[in-house]
Amino acid sequence: MGATLSRLAGRQAVLLALAALILFGALRYEHFLGWFNITTLLRYNALFALVALGMAFVIMTGGIDLSVGSVAALASVVSAHLSGAGLLPAVAGGVGAGLAVGLLNGALVTRGGLAPFVTTLATMLGASGLALLLADNQSVPVSYDTGFVEIGQGDILNFPVPAWIALLAYIGGAVLLHLTGFGRTVLAVGGNADAARLMGLPAERTVFLVYLGSGGLAGLAGVLLAAQFGAGQPIEGVGWELFAIAATVVGGTLLTGGVGSVGGTLAGVLLLGLIFNILNFENGLGTISLSVYWQSVIRGLFLLVVVLLQARLLAARIAPAS
Amino acid sequence: MSDAGTIAAPVARPRQAGAIAARWGAPIALLLLLAFNLAVTPHFASWQTLYVNLTQVAPIVIVATGMTLVIATGGIDLSVGSLMAIAGSLAPLIFLGLPGLGGVALALVVPVAVAAALGWGNGLLVTRFAIQPIVATLVLFIAGRGIAQVMTGGNLQEFRVPEFQVIGLGRLLGLPVQVWLMLAVVGIAAWVLRRTVLGRQILAVGGNERAAHLAGIPVGQVKRLVYAVSGALAGLAGLVVIAINSSSDANLVGLGMELDAIAAVAVGGTLLAGGRASVLGTLVGALIIQLLRFTLLANGVPDAAALVVKAGVILLAVWVQRRGR
Numbered sequence: 242m243g244a245t246l247s248r249l250a251g252r253q254a255v256l257l258a259l260a261a262l263i264l265f266g267a268l269r270y271e272h273f274l275g276w277f278n279i280t281t282l283l284r285y286n287a288l289f290a291l292v293a294l295g296m297a298f299v300i301m302t303g304g305i306d307l308s309v310g311s312v313a314a315l316a317s318v319v320s321a322h323l324s325g326a327g328l329l330p331a332v333a334g335g336v337g338a339g340l341a342v343g344l345l346n347g348a349l350v351t352r353g354g355l356a357p358f359v360t361t362l363a364t365m366l367g368a369s370g371l372a373l374l375l376a377d378n379q380s381v382p383v384s385y386d387t388g389f390v391e392i393g394q395g396d397i398l399n400f401p402v403p404a405w406i407a408l409l410a411y412i413g414g415a416v417l418l419h420l421t422g423f424g425r426t427v428l429a430v431g432g433n434a435d436a437a438r439l440m441g442l443p444a445e446r447t448v449f450l451v452y453l454g455s456g457g458l459a460g461l462a463g464v465l466l467a468a469q470f471g472a473g474q475p476i477e478g479v480g481w482e483l484f485a486i487a488a489t490v491v492g493g494t495l496l497t498g499g500v501g502s503v504g505g506t507l508a509g510v511l512l513l514g515l516i517f518n519i520l521n522f523e524n525g526l527g528t529i530s531l532s533v534y535w536q537s538v539i540r541g542l543f544l545l546v547v548v549l550l551q552a553r554l555l556a557a558r559i560a561p562a563s
Numbered sequence: 564m565s566d567a568g569t570i571a572a573p574v575a576r577p578r579q580a581g582a583i584a585a586r587w588g589a590p591i592a593l594l595l596l597l598a599f600n601l602a603v604t605p606h607f608a609s610w611q612t613l614y615v616n617l618t619q620v621a622p623i624v625i626v627a628t629g630m631t632l633v634i635a636t637g638g639i640d641l642s643v644g645s646l647m648a649i650a651g652s653l654a655p656l657i658f659l660g661l662p663g664l665g666g667v668a669l670a671l672v673v674p675v676a677v678a679a680a681l682g683w684g685n686g687l688l689v690t691r692f693a694i695q696p697i698v699a700t701l702v703l704f705i706a707g708r709g710i711a712q713v714m715t716g717g718n719l720q721e722f723r724v725p726e727f728q729v730i731g732l733g734r735l736l737g738l739p740v741q742v743w744l745m746l747a748v749v750g751i752a753a754w755v756l757r758r759t760v761l762g763r764q765i766l767a768v769g770g771n772e773r774a775a776h777l778a779g780i781p782v783g784q785v786k787r788l789v790y791a792v793s794g795a796l797a798g799l800a801g802l803v804v805i806a807i808n809s810s811s812d813a814n815l816v817g818l819g820m821e822l823d824a825i826a827a828v829a830v831g832g833t834l835l836a837g838g839r840a841s842v843l844g845t846l847v848g849a850l851i852i853q854l855l856r857f858t859l860l861a862n863g864v865p866d867a868a869a870l871v872v873k874a875g876v877i878l879l880a881v882w883v884q885r886r887g888r
Contacts, residue, residue: 305697355881356836358639359829362822363877370870378867479819483641483701496695534712541706545688548702552692 255508270522286514287403291462295455296485297506303431303498304357309459310481311368316463321381321473324389339460347452372475381473393468415503431498620853621741622800627824629793631845637769637837638696645707647801647817650674652711655720667726675798682794686787711813721810731806753842769837830880
């Protein structure tokens with residue numbers, strides 16, 4: 242009961258902030274709600290949305306996946322190399338690379354009993370090294386002959402393909418979390434792993450699958466990265482994991498696990514993406530001139546405000562009980 | 564973690580090969596690496612090699628020592644790289660704006676104090692607001708480098724101030740000054756952790772926070788202190804790095820340092836769950852990672868492949884330690 246309450250409050254905080262930002266932008270800037278701005282914003286942030294979705298599930302089980310950024314970089318390189326062979330091999334190769342790292346993470350955490358933080362820290366370094374090796378330390382141009390770039394640059398029904406993909410992934414994620422036994426097990430494991438095990442829930446398998454999924458989604462994000470920018474980028478993805486963690490936390494998922502929200506995570510991604518967007522518009526107005534460096538300062542402050550809010554809500558929830 | 568309750572390291576029992584590997588694995592690995600290099604790498608046994616490796620490893624060890632203390636309490640500090648950038652950006656602003664020895668003295672003290680204060684703020688978020696260490700320090704990880712970039716406009720600051728750069732370019736009794744700094748930091752931290760009440764308190768907090776609280780240990784104060792120390796040491800490392808480079812680039816100073824420091828701590832045998840920590844282990848861990856990279860580069864293996872090997876070594880280290888417990 243209390244958990245539901247705080248989850249709702251956490252999600253509402255992010256939705257309120259998101260609504261306020263959109264309102265602010267719509268009233269202040271002429272082209273803010275223009276189709277071009279919206280689709281550009283969604284096309285780019287779809288990559289982060291995919292990574293954050295996988296991260297949200299991992300965090301809900303009480304784990305963490307630091308490898309997602311490097312995995313995206315690796316996948317972008319792999320898919321760029323395969324792009325000459327066609328769309329399908331390129332996507333399969335990129336996602337496959339992500340799944341392979343996810344599999345390793347999952348196996349090390351569940352079978353090896355290693356701490357998720359160090360495990361994924363190591364695979365982050367490994368994937369990054371592998372990406373640089375495969376790319377020979379430079380960006381790998383994709384083939385424009387096979388239609389591969391459409392998956393990143395194309396539109397379906399006037400809506401960017403990456404945004405469609407992210408939307409479908411989030412719908413799938415929401416269904417998985419709220420309507421399936423897998424979703425209940427994810428939250429049960431994060432709430433209390435021992436209790437989940439004693440109840441006969443397939444805890445190990447669920448944790449394994451969550452890391453596998455996170456790797457696969459990061460791989461997909463890497464494929465979209467390569468298609469969108471026309472090149473596999475071995476040094477992209479630095480800091481993506483922390484962006485994804487921030488978006489997840491802002492979205493109301495607790496890092497202790499057991500409480501999480503798919504919709505809130507999406508709102509968190511959009512919130513952090515909008516901050517950058519609004520900063521651009523503000524500079525365009527010319528009334529102030531904030532350098533791009535303010536972006537991270539403001540993002541950090543947003544994260545601070547949201548986690549402080551969450552902490553207060555959480556304290557309010559725990560206090561009467563104890 | 565099944566043994567999150569242990570405060571002191573369990574004594575290694577001779578019959579357990581795993582326990583021996585866990586306890587002595589890191590030093591043995593370091594010795595093996597040295598032996599391999601002496602046999603294979605040309606010109607390895609030279610002062611030049613020693614200086615290069617010690618100079619490169621010193622900032623990592625300084626930061627990793629603070630990280631060890633934070634991790635010993637069961638926390639983590641992701642903000643160290645950003646704090647290095649803040650300190651590294653602040654110092655030139657001070658000594659270039661205020662020429663003379665007074666400016667240099669201020670440039671050595673103020674950035675470290677600022678970094679310590681920000682670290683203390685991390686601790687405040689962790690203790691007063693019960694925010695998890697990863698998230699609490701993530702705030703400054705994201706915002707901190709931005710602050711440094713805003714302070715300098717993102718521009719490279721170049722300088723030649725020998726009085727300041729002593730901490731990166733000077734020599735004392737034949738060894739680089741930053742190596743002495745590193746040894747002093749490691750020595751003091753190891754002594755505090757092993758021999759003082761504060762050290763017992765740090766380990767007790769990481770071992771079992773509730774029990775520590777019930778035993779009358781000021782848990783909040785201890786945690787805020789270790790985060791402040793971690794911040795101060797990151798600030799110091801930032802100063803050393805810009806002194807070595809004769810320039811400060813807010814975009815680059817300390818970039819990725821949190822990962823190097825955490826890796827050194829993990830390889831050195833400190834439990835990431837807290838409650839057991841070894842500063843000397845961290846020194847050995849950092850030396851292993853540094854020497855490994857040097858070995859691969861000196862033998863023509865590209866940097867990217869060295870990353871993959873580093874990943875393998877970290878995994879191997881934590882796996883061996885897990886077997887030994």
